[in-house]
Amino acid sequence: MQKRLQIAVQKSGRLLEGSLKLLKECGIRVDNGKDQLKASAGNFPLDILYLRNSDIPQYVEDGVADIGIIGENTAFEKQKQIKAILPLGFSKCRLSIAVPKNTAYPGPEFLNGKRIATSYPNSLRHYLDTHQLEAEIHEISGSVEIAPNIGLADAICDLVSSGSTLFKNGLEEKEVVLKSEACIVAHPALSEEKQAILDKLV
Template identity: 35%
Template structure:
């Protein structure tokens, strides 16, 4: 199986890190890092521009790939989105100068819109029934209004800092983008087992980032009832009898966002010896 991954940009390092955490390590690359072998004989890596990966996967040059949903939409690629990876998140937005008269998308009629996402922009304008000129740029799109070559922009927004620096404000959000693990449809049919193995590894790692394993001891049946009542769980807490008669250990998997309140509730319910662990993978 050949997996195409970004060779540079904001998704490059997070993608390599994700592969390594999943146990897939690039062990041999050519001098220009165009392709590489991994510690799995059945898996090789193709390094490519993020915007080209949808086409490589669609054509079968790669069996699978990791790239942004924005790139998939821009290329209108006929690929299967196997799973979303919750990294490289951004919004694709319509923005105009702070002093612009444009307050709603309908006011774009006759204006100039600068973008690197030409196809996304054209589809957006078409869906809205708006006739406007699309100005194609390959980078630094947010400078276009300042330079006088556009009245607004459609661009990816990660933090909002660039818009603020260039005195731009958001008029509309087209969609939210995240990195996706995608597959060629024919490859998915012939390599389903291999692709699903990678998918489950990725999903297990991502889910584990949001979970914590909590263990607590209780010293009586009454305390056990109170602890179980406040202990969150994926299905149900695990209860184990301890060697000491009448005492128990309660184990559960808790969402990280609920951890602080859970620990407080457990303490108030009478739990002791509370331990919290990070998790390697959680397969739902």
Template identity: 65%
Template structure:
């Protein structure tokens, strides 16, 4: 019995999907242009699929799990559960109009032509806002539609916003914030669920490690209590005596989002020789 996972065969998700599997200790035998591959050291088969096809494969039970963008699940993946948010390939699904347009509110879309690759997502938004508009489904470069007179507005993925800028468009409404997720087929059986839980354990360890840093510092003993109070460690820091009398070595883990403010406080409290190390895996 093998866990069957689908990942995008090309594009922005492929590299990061393979990277997280590798960090989970899973080696994949994959030749060039191969559409299915086996893992050497984990009971897993990898299917390389078109991103837009993945929800159907999940719903049909052809694959058990997939690494896919939330935006694709929202558009095509009714009934598919998300086991983990993976924290990469973050983007938005947004409405955009020409820069020259004086946009005031969503009611400006009334009666307009909207070009999009996400018709279901846009229609939900319009229905919720009770706005009627004409949708033009485009699978290619959506951003060009207003420039060639095909549409008055667009809805598409926005990452940096540079593509909108190059096409003289501006973002006016965010319909959905998206990132890569681990999605689960509604038809997965119990044996494969057990394998999925093993994989989730590994993924959670990798994601925790990415969010934290291991920090070591030297602290004068008369400042030790103050320094320990500053530290937001998992439970309590490790404190070891140094060879130099009156000093201790303090070891802890700090979330990367709080890192610099904590370091500033530690320095002010008397900590010296602060070392920061990446964490490969973090098992809670």
């Protein structure tokens, strides 16, 4: 019986739409719908696992999924033993630092000693360390952009695509921490058979 490659994709959102479009463009026909947790390709040895985006790096590291499609920002943030093998060119965004409008902002040194709210503490910490800055990181899981308005933080570090959410919340983007797009990540020790399937896919 032929081995099948297990690919993990986001179960909802922009990454899912881009992932399914990519598979379709590769000529891969998915037999059952995305409302299920698992689907199979009818014309290629590929099974699709629909998972929460933040869980995909762990599943790939553990070998439950052989490969996954995630944002580069997620791959960087989660710091798992996985390898990014191919940027895909969709779901482009950036992880940026923003402050309230009309804030006197001389440059990154503004962040020294400040409180910064983020859902990406590892990425933010790396940026601060690189710039030899010290700040108080407040890790929150959602609605990061309201943190300055409620007195929780002096700045935020969050994903930005169009900037409209920042504008609505009276914030201005000041620094880009990292640029991101969708990419394929893989378990670092795929079997020869599964690597051969992956090579056909990419």
